[in-house]
Amino acid sequence: MEIELADGRALALRPAAPEDYEDLVRVYASTRAAELAQVTWWDDAMKLDFCRQQYDAQKREYEEHFPDTEYDVILLEGRAVGRLWVGRDERDIRLLDIALLPEAQNRGVGTALLNRLMEESKRTGKRLRHMVFILNKDALRFYERLGFEIFEDVGGYQHMEWRQKSDE
Secondary structure: OEEEOOOOOEEEEEEOOHHHHHHHHHHHHHHOHHHHHOOOOOOHHHHHHHHHHHHHHHHHHHHHHOOOOEEEEEEEOOEEEEEEEEEEOOOEEEEEEEEEOHHHOOOOHHHHHHHHHHHHHHHHOOEEEEEEEOOOHHHHHHHHHOOOEEEEEEOOEEEEEEOOOOOO
16 A cells, blocks of 8 residues: 655555564654653663563554454655554454654654545444543544544543544
């Protein structure tokens, strides 16, 4: 799948492969960078080991609970800049995780990928759902701007859903 962004850059997805592991850990580590910056008693190697362990645990959890998940690498101009994990069943499209390296954020990448999922939701009639950590205010604003609405607050996460408006 390839999308041309408004600025002409090429955005693509491809299934994650074992050789993508270090890139995917780097993406995961970027999501924890602010938190780990506070851990001054660990050196960079320890932080990276921690991120590998956490990434592996997160992926195992998703594989256990959502066995049909598509694990994709997000490519911008051919370079790995993120991950997109999407699970589907008969009722829902579940955006399990989307993460972008900081240099790929605020450049239309996430919006383009979400628009693709919203189009799929319209076409199939399935609900598009996602959950966001309650303290991740930037992400909450992003999803609300795209039309997602909170339908439940569970364990520190806002469960959100996008539905096609009746006039669309």
